[in-house]
Amino acid sequence: MKVYQRTENGTVTEVSVREALAEVNTAMMEGKRYVREMFSGRGQHSIEYKDGRSVRLVEVYAPREESEPREWHGTHSTFHHLHRMDETNRARCNRRIRANLVPPSGGRGPWGVFKRTRSEIENGESARLYTFCPKCATK
Numbered sequence: 001m002k003v004y005q006r007t008e009n010g011t012v013t014e015v016s017v018r019e020a021l022a023e024v025n026t027a028m029m030e031g032k033r034y035v036r037e038m039f040s041g042r043g044q045h046s047i048e049y050k051d052g053r054s055v056r057l058v059e060v061y062a063p064r065e066e067s068e069p070r071e072w073h074g075t076h077s078t079f080h081h082l083h084r085m086d087e088t089n090r091a092r093c094n095r096r097i098r099a100n101l102v103p104p105s106g107g108r109g110p111w112g113v114f115k116r117t118r119s120e121i122e123n124g125e126s127a128r129l130y131t132f133c134p135k136c137a138t139k
């Protein structure tokens with residue numbers, strides 16, 4: 001999610017894209033007479049107000065809200081049947097079931113257990129290949 005980091009005289013806050021652009025538009029239009037100097041670039045704006053306030057707005061990506069845990073992964077024998085793996089990469093339904101190591105996406109870096117959220121998998125290109133362990137789902 002895109003947001004703007006707003007710095008006014010050294011104080012940093014986070015504002016929505018809409019709020020940031022509203023301030024920029026106001027400074028350019030009806031509030032122009034209160035502005036001494038203004039710079040507007042790609043994802044970056046700075047406004048120097050005549051009252052001495054200096055505002056800088058920079059577009060940033062807000063950290064994604066992780067409401068859903070990344071824990072689904074397959075095993076060596078049934079890589080497309082996914083379990084919820086705990087921190088030690090063992091299935092919640094049966095601790096003898098272990099996650100298999102897979103190559104990194106893009107092929108670079110070490111192999112590992114790259115767990116994903118259920119919605120990530122269900123919304124992915126290969127969603128139809130996967131099934132979810134019903135026992136893990138209810139645990």
Ligand SMILES: [Zn+2]
Pocket residue numbers: 082083084091092093094133134135136137
């Ligand atoms: Zn399971």
